[in-house]
Amino acid sequence: MALNTSAEAPIPVGEVSRLIGGWIDRLGAVWVEGQITQISRRPGAGVVFLTLRDPSHDISVSVTCFRQVFDAVSDVVGEGARVVVLAKPEWYAPRGTLSLRAAEIRPVGIGELLARLEALKRSLGREGLFDLDRKRPLPFLPQLIGLVTGRASAAERDVLENARLRWPAVRFEVRNVAVQGAHAVPQVVRAVQDLDAHDEVDVIVVARGGGSVEDLLPFSDERLIRAVAECRTPVVSAIGHEPDSPLLDLVADLRASTPTDAAKRVVPDVGEELERVAHLRQRGVRAVRALLEREERGLAHALARPSMERPHRMVEEREEQVSALVDRARRTVRHLLDRADSELSHTRARVVALSPAATLERGYAVLQHADGHVVRTADELADGEVLRARVASGDPFEVTVGPRT
Template sequence: MALNTSADAPLPVGEVSRLIGGWIDRLGAVWVEGQITQLSRRPGAGVVFLTLRDPSYDISVSVTCFRQVFDAVADVVSEGARVVVHAKPEWYAPRGQLSLRAVEIKPVGIGELLARLEQLKRTLAAEGLFAPDRKRPVPFLPQLIGLVTGRASAAERDVLENARRRWPAVRFEVRNVAVQGVHAVPQVVDAVQELDRLPDVDVIIVARGGGSVEDLLPFSDEQLIRAVAACGTPVVSAIGHEPDSPLLDLVADVRASTPTDAAKKAVPDVGEELERVRLLRDRSLRTVQGLLDREQRGLAAALARPSMERPQRMVEEREEAVDALVERSRRTLRHLLDRADSELSHTRARVVALSPAATLERGYAVLQRENGAVVRAPGEVTDGEPLRARVAGGELGVTVGPQPPQPREPEEPQ
């Protein structure tokens, strides 16, 4: 709707900005294609800011979106990527600035392809196909190696030449297949499954040279990924060059950056192994020699001790100690015996002095009645009673006679 304005009746800038905002609000959501030239993702912020540019007209427009909207494509979208944005135009009246509020972002071309691969990667990872605990080690010295690669390709030549240069006796079971195009996936799957069924194959190498993302798509196919995951034989992935990373690298037991690297990881180098054996042998010899030298020094030190040079010296020292103890024991025993003999003599003398026999030797006698009772007083016997008198020389029989008169005791003076 046209506005009636003139030089005499102009509209204020704010009114013009407000009217433009009203017209833009009525535009509704639109799909916009462009190239991301600036990208701002502040840590912790819930909004992502980016600038969408149209290279044909050299025009740029600011775009904002919630973090969850951008996170859906964050793995495959970066600065320089072309995208299609479903957004609602917004007009910021105070600055007179147009911006877009995005509700959905889709990558264009390769970006869209990478987004699908990223979704497949998340699905397979959730199933555990990429788990580290599923990885199996490659045998140290495989006797037969299965090789899946293109016919007469540089990848086949690199694997065979480098492997045989490292270990000339190694053998290969080669399966030539298409490594790009519509027939690549079924042929690679059939070759891997066939080699896995061979009992003599110790490891399988899937090799291909570098190429574009489209060329390497067969090695990110879900059918091939599941076939490799189901293999009982360890699988080495050698697809493309260092920057290339198809999904086969994630499910394989070993990931090699190039076909040449695959040969190095699958086959040991005979020269390196011989050198390692030589180093280990020299190290063992040094260890044994060091052990022998240490024990020899210890033995020499033990033999240099006085007890080993003259062993009888210890016996002689102990003999002198034993002789001294024996002499001391004898002296002690003699002293104890002498003291005991002296004590015994003194005791015998006391016993003899106190013995009734000694009294009898001095001329005394002991009178006993016939029943053995000792007579202690004259009144205890009667006249004519036979008694026994015991003297020092033996016994005598005696008879009690009349008792003599007892002397009168002197009277006390009055």
């Protein structure tokens, strides 16, 4: 509704700003297309500030959004990117400025394509197809290399020529396929699977020259990524130039920056290997020579020892020790025998002194009853009893006990 104002009855600026804000609030959310010319992301802040420009009319407007809204497309959206924004217009009355509060940001054109590829990359990454522990090492010297590339392409020529320059005896099994367009993906997938089933193929190289994002799109196709992930043979990705990064680079066992780099990474250089062999041979000769010299020095040192100069010296020294030990042993045995003889003589003398025979020698006699018991007291005797008497010499004889008075 129009305002009734005049030079005599104007309305304040604040009222005009308030009314503009009311009209803008009634507008609601709108889809806006433009080019991002400035991005401000403050560390720790939950809001991102953008400047959206209309190149055809040279008009810019400020845009704010929550960090999670911008993070959803931050991988494919940067300054200069064209985007479509779902935003609610907002009017800041104190300053009289218009801004947009974005709820969703979508890339346009190449940005949209990159966004889809980024989503596919995250999905396949969560499945573990890009994990480093799935990568297989390449053989040192492959006997047969499988090559998937375009027919009569510069990539094919680069791989074949550079590989043969490095190792002339290398052999290739080439599969020529379409490398862009609608037929590229199924042909590349069939070629990779065919080479993977080939028993003699040691490594597979997928090569293509540079191109636009759309040209390289087949090498980010999910069907090709899964086919490469299922291969038993190591796969090398050599797509485009250094800045190009199709998803095939992530699933392959080795990513080469160019087809020429792939040839250098797959086969060794014969000149370098011959030089390495010569260097190793020289190291081996030096090591053997050093070992022999060390052993010669050790042998010379051993021969210079007195025991080697006069081998009998040790025997002579031991002979003196053995003789001394024998003499000592003899003296010890002789001493032991002498002491034992002395002890035996003393024992014999004591035995003789205590022997009954010695008593008999002094004139005593031993009387025994008929049953052999020795007579000890006179009370044991009976008149007329016959006793047996033993003296120091001669045979025992009988005596008769007479009457006692």
